[in-house]
Amino acid sequence: MRGIMQRQKDLNRDKNIIGERLRLLRKQEKISQRDLARRLQLLGVDIDRNVITRIETNKRYVSDIELKAIAKIFHVSYEYLLDDKE
Numbered sequence: 001m002r003g004i005m006q007r008q009k010d011l012n013r014d015k016n017i018i019g020e021r022l023r024l025l026r027k028q029e030k031i032s033q034r035d036l037a038r039r040l041q042l043l044g045v046d047i048d049r050n051v052i053t054r055i056e057t058n059k060r061y062v063s064d065i066e067l068k069a070i071a072k073i074f075h076v077s078y079e080y081l082l083d084d085k086e
Contacts, residue, residue, distance in 0.1 A: 014058040018067070018081045023056040025074045036073070043069040 026036055033052040040047045045066055054060035062070075071078050 015060050016055060016058055016062045018062055018070070019056045019058040021081055022070060025076070029074065039073050040066070040069050043072065045069045
């Protein structure tokens with residue numbers, strides 16, 4: 001029983017696959033979490049700095065609308081954000 005529960009816990013641990021990629025893009029562009037949240041808000045995405053933190057630490061799901069806005073801000077494709085390989 002413990003093995004099954006552990007596998008389920010492992011599967012549910014990560015809420016998204018863009019967290020690390022988002023953090024790297026944000027650092028490369030020298031954009032703070034607060035500034036990214038503001039830019040997303042200007043695109044109509046209701047998000048704050050705490051949500052960015054939760055996305056980057058894989059503790060929050062990312063909606064398709066949020067994914068589209070993030071791709072637009074960083075001038076990257078959805079595929080780039082979703083590809084968890086370097």
